[in-house]
Amino acid sequence: MSIPTDRISGLPDDILCHILSFIPTKQAIFTSILSKTWIHLWRHVPALYFVNKKLNSGQGIDHFNQFINAVLHSRDNSLGSRSINTFFLDFQYNISQLLHYDYGHGSSITNINNWVNHAVQRKVQYLHLYIHVRLNWEGLPPKLPASILSCATLVVLKLRFFYVDKVSPFPRFPSLKTLNLKHMYFGQSQDFMLLLDGCPVLEDLQLSHILKKVEQS
Numbered sequence: 001m002s003i004p005t006d007r008i009s010g011l012p013d014d015i016l017c018h019i020l021s022f023i024p025t026k027q028a029i030f031t032s033i034l035s036k037t038w039i040h041l042w043r044h045v046p047a048l049y050f051v052n053k054k055l056n057s058g059q060g061i062d063h064f065n066q067f068i069n070a071v072l073h074s075r076d077n078s079l080g081s082r083s084i085n086t087f088f089l090d091f092q093y094n095i096s097q098l099l100h101y102d103y104g105h106g107s108s109i110t111n112i113n114n115w116v117n118h119a120v121q122r123k124v125q126y127l128h129l130y131i132h133v134r135l136n137w138e139g140l141p142p143k144l145p146a147s148i149l150s151c152a153t154l155v156v157l158k159l160r161f162f163y164v165d166k167v168s169p170f171p172r173f174p175s176l177k178t179l180n181l182k183h184m185y186f187g188q189s190q191d192f193m194l195l196l197d198g199c200p201v202l203e204d205l206q207l208s209h210i211l212k213k214v215e216q217s
Helices: 013-020 025-033 058-076 108-121 146-150 189-197
Strands: 047-055 086-093 126-133 156-160 178-186 204-212
Touching: 025 047, 025 058, 047 058, 058 108, 086 108, 108 126, 108 146, 178 189, 189 204
Parallel strands: 047 086, 086 126, 126 156, 156 178, 178 204
Antiparallel strands: none
């Protein structure tokens, strides 16, 4: 009986990395057990996808934060890729207070800012930040990381559930062609207009549930 040939592992590394760039990062890491060819390959994938639909407890959030921090640290402290082409973050907090709690590895607010800064420094082109937090009537979603507003390499920016206030410095998106905003809160109407003014080559604009913060008397 002939032994089946592993043709996929015989492909060039750049093609294997391209294949891995279409799956969640956690699954890409699992491929490291396949063979020596795959063991470090995930560190070279320029697309990072972190998806955990529902975070119900402090322990779950802490594990999620630790996992992302470990992935970014491992890429930077190995022969892995220093560039990030795509950064995709998608998760939901079922309890709004969990967003601000620190379980020993930084609060989620701090971590989100650090992750985005990390991607911006590595010239990210496709940035997807999909976050949902169940808030009370007077609550606001997390504030949009300021580094996004000066990321000149962005081509696609998709945001969900962030608060934008006092836009400064003026947004600068010279390469941005796609902007998708859902469930976004703006402190002032002019903040929204400044955001759009900073997109001179925009081709695709999708808006849904764009809200302005109402000052309480």
